[in-house]
Amino acid sequence: MTATASVSKPGNEPAGTGHHLPLSVKQRQHRMTVLLLLASDIVFMVCLLFAFFYLKTLNENNMWLPKGLQVPPASQGYILAAILILSSLAYRWGDKGIRKGNQSQLKAGIGIALVLWIIEFLYQISVWTQLQMHPGDGGFASSFYALSGYHTFHLVLGLFFGIGLFNRILKGRYTMGDSVDVELVGYFWYWITLAAIIMAILPS
Numbered sequence: 001m002t003a004t005a006s007v008s009k010p011g012n013e014p015a016g017t018g019h020h021l022p023l024s025v026k027q028r029q030h031r032m033t034v035l036l037l038l039a040s041d042i043v044f045m046v047c048l049l050f051a052f053f054y055l056k057t058l059n060e061n062n063m064w065l066p067k068g069l070q071v072p073p074a075s076q077g078y079i080l081a082a083i084l085i086l087s088s089l090a091y092r093w094g095d096k097g098i099r100k101g102n103q104s105q106l107k108a109g110i111g112i113a114l115v116l117w118i119i120e121f122l123y124q125i126s127v128w129t130q131l132q133m134h135p136g137d138g139g140f141a142s143s144f145y146a147l148s149g150y151h152t153f154h155l156v157l158g159l160f161f162g163i164g165l166f167n168r169i170l171k172g173r174y175t176m177g178d179s180v181d182v183e184l185v186g187y188f189w190y191w192i193t194l195a196a197i198i199m200a201i202l203p204s
Contacts (some may be wrong), residue, residue, distance in 0.1 A: 018204055030179070030180060030184060031180065031183075031184060034184045034187055034188070035087035035187070038187055038188065038191055039192070041154075042191070042193045044150075045150070045195055045198075048143075048146055048150060049198070049202075051143060051146070052143040052147065052157065052202065053184070055139035055140075055141065055142070055143055056140070056203075058138070058139070063138045063139055064138055064139040064140055065138060065139075065140050066138045068140065069133055069137055069138060069140070070132035070133060071144075072127060072130070072131060072144070073146050074200075076127050077196075077201075077202075078200050079123065079201060080109075080120060080123060080124060080127070080151075080166075080196050080199075080200065081117055081193075081196045081197045081199075081200040083119055083120045084116070084117075084120055084192065084193040084196045084197075085193055085197070087112075087113045087114075087116035087117050087189070087193070088189055088190050088193040090109050090110075090112040090113040090116065091109060091113035091186055091189050091190075092109075092190075093105065093109040093184070094107070094108065094109020094110040094111075094112075094113065094182070095109065095110075095182050095183065096109075097109055098174050098175075098176065098179045098182055100176065101175070101176035102107060102174065103129065103137060103169075103174075106169055106179075106182070107166075107169055107170070107175065110162070110165060110166055110169055110182070111166060113162070114162040114163065114166055115190065117155070117158055117159065117162055117189075118159065121152075121155045121156070121159060124148070124152050124155060125152075127148070128148065128152070146204075147199050148199075150195075151195065151196060151199065154195070155192070155193045157188075158188065158189065158192060161185050161188060162185070162189075165181060165182065169182075171182060
């Protein structure tokens with residue numbers, strides 16, 4: 001008795017297997033991956049906020065805000081949030097453009113959003129250089145450094161995402177029916193904007 005092995009020839013794979021997944025399936029997989037990554041980031045943000053309010057409530061030996069500590073003005077947080085709100089609005093406008101097949105609107109919207117993001121990053125660095133406190137100067141100082149460090153790290157990530165995306169836009173990689181990358185980077189853009197708003201309204 002002889003055994004015969006079934007060998008599939010190239011091109012005869014069942015539909016939807018290997019590297020030949022339909023575009024809609026790939027887009028759904030990419031969307032789910034990004035949403036899961038954002039969910040984990042949101043959980044991390046919640047942990048930072050929990051630590052902030054826990055230390056504020058605990059206030060052991062009045063070390064939440066020691067006497068003489070110079071805290072940064074609240075206006076800096078509002079400015080950071082406002083810049084990102086404008087950036088997200090521009091991003092959304094550009095995203096709507098490519099959904100209608102308008103390449104010019106996509107370039108303009110994402111370009112403006114990226115410029116505002118760079119301004120945000122530079123202003124955040126400026127805020128850091130003006131700080132008159134250190135992480136060991138009480139609960140507020142340590143929480144402030146943790147939250148602003150979290151924000152700065154995401155601004156760096158956003159620069160990489162934004163520059164890479166804009167480069168692909170200039171090359172005409174996206175069309176009305178294939179612009180999922182713009183949508184997915186937008187999720188990140190909007191979440192960091194929301195996080196900036198939350199941090200801006202935190203009380204000292």
